[in-house]
Amino acid sequence: MSEIVSIPKTASGEAYDILIENDFEKLAEAVSKLGINDRKFCVITDSNVEGLYADEVESKLKDIAKLVVRYTVSAGEANKTLANIAEIYKFLIENHFDRNDCIFALGGGVIGDMAGFAAATYLRGIKFVQIPTSLLAQTDSSIGGKTGVDLDAYKNMVGAFHQPSLVYMNMSVLKSLPAREYAAGMAEILKHGLIKDNSYYGWLVNNFSEIMDMESDYVAKMIKRSCEIKARVVTEDALEHGERALLNFGHTIGHAIEKYMDFKLLHGECVALGMIAASWISYKRGKLDTEEFYEIRDMFLPFGLPLTLDDDADAEEILSLTKSDKKMDGDKVKFVLLKKPGKAYIDTSVTDDEILDAIRQLILTDD
Numbered sequence: 001m002s003e004i005v006s007i008p009k010t011a012s013g014e015a016y017d018i019l020i021e022n023d024f025e026k027l028a029e030a031v032s033k034l035g036i037n038d039r040k041f042c043v044i045t046d047s048n049v050e051g052l053y054a055d056e057v058e059s060k061l062k063d064i065a066k067l068v069v070r071y072t073v074s075a076g077e078a079n080k081t082l083a084n085i086a087e088i089y090k091f092l093i094e095n096h097f098d099r100n101d102c103i104f105a106l107g108g109g110v111i112g113d114m115a116g117f118a119a120a121t122y123l124r125g126i127k128f129v130q131i132p133t134s135l136l137a138q139t140d141s142s143i144g145g146k147t148g149v150d151l152d153a154y155k156n157m158v159g160a161f162h163q164p165s166l167v168y169m170n171m172s173v174l175k176s177l178p179a180r181e182y183a184a185g186m187a188e189i190l191k192h193g194l195i196k197d198n199s200y201y202g203w204l205v206n207n208f209s210e211i212m213d214m215e216s217d218y219v220a221k222m223i224k225r226s227c228e229i230k231a232r233v234v235t236e237d238a239l240e241h242g243e244r245a246l247l248n249f250g251h252t253i254g255h256a257i258e259k260y261m262d263f264k265l266l267h268g269e270c271v272a273l274g275m276i277a278a279s280w281i282s283y284k285r286g287k288l289d290t291e292e293f294y295e296i297r298d299m300f301l302p303f304g305l306p307l308t309l310d311d312d313a314d315a316e317e318i319l320s321l322t323k324s325d326k327k328m329d330g331d332k333v334k335f336v337l338l339k340k341p342g343k344a345y346i347d348t349s350v351t352d353d354e355i356l357d358a359i360r361q362l363i364l365t366d367d
């Protein structure tokens with residue numbers, strides 16, 4: 001199958017296409033259409049993905065490139081640092097990359113963020129292409145031009161908006177994902193339905209078995225729909241002045257949990273917990289009824305996502321960490337809540353007591 005989702009020109013960059021394919025066969029053709037033939041290409045990847053796909057991707061690109069070089073980062077969120085970005089700059093300088101050359105991000109969300117940030121800031125900006133290899137990256141982080149790194153474990157505190165020139169997705173790579181990584185990607189996909197499209201959310205719930213078994217027709221439909229939702233939101237608000245912030249549903253408490261757990265939980269797992277907490281606040285405010293809240297919470301489980309934290313987790317410490325979130329609005333937390341499934345809104349009136357109560361609900365042992 002071949003599917004295309006197009007993103008028009010926005011305030012943060014030129015128009016580009018998201019190509020959804022079953023292999024890498026059309027990669028060189030798609031890159032050629034960008035007008036960067038016979039240029040230097042740098043494939044940035046990580047130590048997990050390198051042995052799986054780097055050789056194949058480079059072999060496709062060598063047919064149209066002047067030179068293809070590879071830079072490999074040690075896998076893991078802990079390596080998403082300014083120090084490692086500096087090493088990428090040095091590598092590009094040593095290989096004489098100029099503004100007409102191109103970076104390729106081959107990997108999951110961490111590599112996409114790092115390669116994109118390097119591209120945004122090297123020589124004040126060069127082209128880059130996203131080749132996402134995780135479900136989370138294919139349906140969320142590779143789309144929309146957000147790039148960045150962590151600073152002393154504070155997630156994505158340094159970054160830039162820099163749109164890719166192309167997003168090329170090979171769905172077959174998902175088969176090499178560990179089950180836990182695939183499940184983590186489902187958190188962002190469920191988020192798309194909960195904030196924007198309740199019928200899509202219902203479809204996900206009704207077909208969870210086929211989706212978790214990676215039946216190709218279901219996965220293809222899911223990836224395309226999530227890309228369409230993400231594309232629509234980022235097009236309407238490229239620089240996150242308003243509507244785009246809805247994509248942060250679950251992320252305020254999720255990021256705090258991620259840091260509290262020293263990144264021992266995956267990003268998607270923390271976002272799932274954050275969405276449960278935000279749904280709890282929505283429920284306590286009377287926006288969701290009892291059945292809606294518990295259905296949202298309980299449906300994370302069949303998708304392989306956690307519902308609770310260990311009973312010794314420190315709710316006060318997690319609350320404190322929400323204050324360092326980059327989405328703060330002055331001294332207020334910019335929270336995304338649900339009016340109903342499929343309809344989200346931004347609220348800056350959420351109190352510390354409400355956040356603490358929601359975190360404690362995660363810590364309670366499920367009966």
